[in-house]
């Protein structure tokens with residue numbers, strides 16, 4: 100079979116089944132408590148081809164059934180979405196991966212970077228950095244369980260000394276990972292300090308599988324600088340997209356040589372906050388307001404009156420109160436404009 104040549108924006112991922120094509124070299128990171136179906140729907144509006152991820156899903160929660168909604172809702176969505184799993188038990192991970200594949204996952208990503216103590220102490224998330232043999236067994240058993248590609252998202256290492264990201268990432272490649280996303284910080288750093296793009300460059304040079312650079316990519320200009328510094332196959336955006344679901348699309352446009360869409364102005368931001376609030380309340384009832392608060396706080400920024408609006412939104416007792424605040428702010432801005 101002749102494989103058509105890939106364009107510079109495309110990336111091919113091998114699984115045990117048919118290879119999967121990524122048409123976009125910027126990925127939206129998994130963000131626990133943030134990258135739910137509603138957030139992904141907004142990101143998708145600007146980035147139709149980008150690979151997006153679920154929030155990390157615990158393998159046990161799929162086994163017990165209460166995490167199933169997080170993968171079953173993939174059926175409602177368009178475009179490639181990876182399911183990110185975490186656990187420390189190879190068989191549970193393989194079982195969860197099968198369920199995610201059946202629900203329509205584009206690929207399975209294994210979380211080997213989460214710094215949360217409760218998870219790492221048990222040996223999941225970044226805890227696997229300290230047990231490369233177990234990490235390899237997990238990759239192996241997940242890759243044997245599904246035919247879609249299996250990828251890993253990890254960090255440079257556990258802490259500053261005894262750091263050897265190249266050996267660590269090679270072990271993951273040898274175990275069968277088909278793509279690696281590398282966050283250029285250690286577990287010890289958490290989210291502090293600067294991401295070390297040079298260290299990512301060294302790993303990229305050493306590995307044959309695609310490497311995605313992650314850490315401190317907050318604009319199209321950052322993405323271009325990061326790709327130049329790391330020679331990575333793509334970039335993944337995390338915190339920069341919180342409250343800015345248009346960022347992945349802007350970066351995609353910049354990397355593909357298309358005109359970069361403008362970031363939405365004040366009225367559009369308020370309209371987005373409103374839409375997200377309504378969708379969250381519809382999906383989750385009153386609890387949706389609590390989730391919407393942080394999104395509204397991020398999205399309603401960068402315009403006159405935004406700090407006062409955020410302050411009031413954080414205290415709005417009901418969804419109706421929050422909606423009234425958004426509508427009033429929108430009305431006032433329209434008057435001024």
Ligand SMILES: Cc1cc2nc3c(=O)[nH]c(=O)nc-3n(C[C@H](O)[C@H](O)[C@H](O)COP(=O)(O)O)c2cc1C
Pocket residue numbers: 128129130131132133154155183210212213252282290294313314315316335336337338339
């Ligand atoms: C609120 C929040 C939730 C996160 N949740 C996850 C997660 O579920 N899985 C994961 O692999 N990384 C998670 N991360 C890490 C990000 O995906 C990303 O690797 C990190 O923020 C570095 O990228 P950035 O500098 O672009 O933010 C999370 C980060 C934040 C701030």
